[in-house]
Amino acid sequence: MRDPGQGDVALVARSAPLSKKLEPFGTSIFTEMSDLARRSGAVNLSQGFPDFPAPEWVKEAACRAIRSDKNQYAPSTGIPALRKAISSKMRDLYGLEFDPESEVTVTTGATEAIHSAFLGLLDPGDEVVGFEPFYDSYPACAAMAGAGFRSVPLVPPSFEFDSGELARAITPRTKLLVVNTPHNPTGKVFSRGELDTIAGLAIEHDLLVVTDEVYEHITFDGARHLPLAAFPGMRNRTVTISSTAKTFSLTGWKIGWALAAPELSDAVRKAHQFVTFCTATPFQEAMAEAILGAGAYYVRLAAEYAERREALLEILRNAGFEAHPPQGTYFAMADYRPLGFSGDDVEFCRYLATEVGVAAIPPSSFYHHPEFGKGLVRFSFCKKLETIRAAGQKLAALSRLEAHRR
Ligand SMILES: Cc1ncc(COP(=O)(O)O)c(C=O)c1O
Numbered sequence: 001m002r003d004p005g006q007g008d009v010a011l012v013a014r015s016a017p018l019s020k021k022l023e024p025f026g027t028s029i030f031t032e033m034s035d036l037a038r039r040s041g042a043v044n045l046s047q048g049f050p051d052f053p054a055p056e057w058v059k060e061a062a063c064r065a066i067r068s069d070k071n072q073y074a075p076s077t078g079i080p081a082l083r084k085a086i087s088s089k090m091r092d093l094y095g096l097e098f099d100p101e102s103e104v105t106v107t108t109g110a111t112e113a114i115h116s117a118f119l120g121l122l123d124p125g126d127e128v129v130g131f132e133p134f135y136d137s138y139p140a141c142a143a144m145a146g147a148g149f150r151s152v153p154l155v156p157p158s159f160e161f162d163s164g165e166l167a168r169a170i171t172p173r174t175k176l177l178v179v180n181t182p183h184n185p186t187g188k189v190f191s192r193g194e195l196d197t198i199a200g201l202a203i204e205h206d207l208l209v210v211t212d213e214v215y216e217h218i219t220f221d222g223a224r225h226l227p228l229a230a231f232p233g234m235r236n237r238t239v240t241i242s243s244t245a246k247t248f249s250l251t252g253w254k255i256g257w258a259l260a261a262p263e264l265s266d267a268v269r270k271a272h273q274f275v276t277f278c279t280a281t282p283f284q285e286a287m288a289e290a291i292l293g294a295g296a297y298y299v300r301l302a303a304e305y306a307e308r309r310e311a312l313l314e315i316l317r318n319a320g321f322e323a324h325p326p327q328g329t330y331f332a333m334a335d336y337r338p339l340g341f342s343g344d345d346v347e348f349c350r351y352l353a354t355e356v357g358v359a360a361i362p363p364s365s366f367y368h369h370p371e372f373g374k375g376l377v378r379f380s381f382c383k384k385l386e387t388i389r390a391a392g393q394k395l396a397a398l399s400r401l402e403a404h405r406r
Helices: 006-013 029-040 058-066 079-095 109-121 138-146 163-169 192-204 262-275 280-293 299-319 345-356 385-400
Strands: 104-108 126-131 148-153 175-180 207-210 237-245 254-260 320-324 331-335 376-380
Touching: 006 104, 029 163, 029 345, 079 104, 079 207, 079 254, 104 109, 104 262, 109 237, 109 254, 109 331, 126 163, 138 148, 138 331, 148 262, 148 280, 163 192, 163 280, 175 192, 175 280, 192 207, 254 262, 254 280, 299 320, 299 331, 345 385
Parallel strands: 126 148, 126 175, 175 207, 207 237
Antiparallel strands: 104 254, 237 254, 320 331, 331 376
16 A cells, blocks of 8 residues: 655645636536436436437538547647638638638637637636527636626527627726627527627627627528628627537537637637647548539528427427527527426426436526526427427426426
């Protein structure tokens, strides 16, 4: 047996090992709810990962890349073929030109792009302004960069924001706005007018903007995704982030990107080289092929999601929820209060998973002020129709449950 040495004594004497920066952040709600779904055998409509297979032709491309020994470190900024493919997609779909050499950086998912952008662009004491509910990595990534995070509410049922409130959230410390459209968890697609307002404030206060556009190809009812970088005066102050996770049902591959003017890209790349340095080579090869060969795939993807959305909305309404139809993403928010449940969203989701057999996400963890999302629960519909229908059978029992159990 080893004697305790100096190092061990120091370990025992030291206070809690977690840094002060991360102290306010708990375990991600996705982990908690997915664990609960597994333990209770509930149908999992919580975390946003597809339960259906990814496209065969994309998987084949990755297998080919692995077999042909494209298995060593990629260039830190991404393999040239993928940078070129992303650049031509942005030109073809949105009329935006990005130089593959100096303006496109491949990252380990959008998650790492957000982290590297915040680390590369923010100094301690700076502030980020976003909307709430927010994707939970924004405040954490701001905190890891030593920056603060202020949020402006998106108010149900239409999840609009008050432009005066957004203007008032901007202080002399604000350096960056973060905008997620289509928006998780509300399913909102920011309108041209709303994006004009955001662009106007960014220009007036000379702010940088990070946009998170990972659901860019999943929109409904004629709603169109508009990249903020395409708005007048925004091209050179915006870091446009997206990924292939949601588009190609490949959340485990973690291929994302950050697109920005050379000076902003340099800042993102400085952080990226020390965060992950580079991203899995064979998956980059496959994604380059997938993006170049996508053609009508994006339209099919949105049509398939429209069918899943309809199935879920009907189930939710029949079960007694007040569902808020999303304009984009693969999430739907629904109000559970018409069911007579008076507890908070975490209690409701625990009850739903353990007693009813359906796992969902309590959105309060996406809020600084959970009262703005009171009574809401988020369901994912990136699931086979049979999974959604199986959840429907369980949810049908809700209206029959006794009042005292609510
Ligand atoms: C709004 C939003 N941004 C970023 C991500 C993460 O994307 P990636 O898997 O590419 O890291 C997600 C995943 O759920 C998301 O919903």
